[in-house]
Amino acid sequence: MNKIILITGTSKGIGRYLCEYYLEKGFTIVGCSRSESSLKNENYTHFCLNVSDEKKVKEMFHTIKKEIGTVDILINNAGIASMNHVLLTPMSTLENIFSTNVFGTYLFLREAAKVMMKKKWGRIINFATVATPLKLEGEAIYASSKAAVKSITEVSSKELAEYGITVNAIGPTPIETDLIRSVPKEKMDALIQRQAIKRLGEFRDVSNVVDFLIQEESDFITGQTIYLGGV
């Protein structure tokens, strides 16, 4: 049977790419974002919601269970970033970033795991960032929200192992999407110089790691955060 992949944050960027990539491979995809998606495909279902809205998230899973059946793989991609000096970062930025990156990731992980545990099989992939290990200036809130995602990945991998669910994270380097559009070029160049392999990341670098993590043979890999580019 075809596996069902749930991807969050599918209206654009990496999430949108992963949708198209896995649709092409014959998977059934369920996606979500706050805005509508322009993606039309008979194997794609879109939900409009904020990933940090617990009620909406639960409703979404309710509908998935009723109409699509289950979730085999969760790609917890929805995320936002913001650059600012610690002395100038408003509270509202903290709230927004933690709501989406931490609370949203957590809610989807929790609800997906409840569905996956029944089949004793599941794969959860979260999104970290190289901004955390590189301790990038200007990214205190973004980097710390993703440090939380890394911790959630590690701890939940232990709690969910007995249900046959693996939990891992990917930590991309900069990839050209709207997320990094506002970062000045010199900053970006300096950041790339700190990678072992000095180039921008590409969408296929992400799907390559996802391919690896979701393959049957990867059932002994959990709790890991895989950084791209040699960070």
Add this chain to the structure above:
Amino acid sequence: MLETQNKIKNIIFQAIDEINLELPKNKQIVKSDNTQLYGSQSPLDSLELVNLIVSIEDNIDSEFDKSITIANEKAMSMKNSPFRDVISLVSFINELLEENE
């Protein structure tokens, strides 16, 4: 009202059945109003309780077409845990469903 409560109780018993499938014969959980689900007197270990709660939530979801979170802040902070026995869990879930109207 009573009908709802009976339905809820059946859902809890169903969940206990599911857990019992995985338990050895001498450790089967009894299905009664005062079976303790939590605490030192409970036959369930902490992981079995987790499985039980998830399974109850799931069956409520399909039976009542409503998504509730049983292990919510209220349940965790209540002096008298709603998990102390089956009958208190029934009334706790009943309340949650009413709030969800």
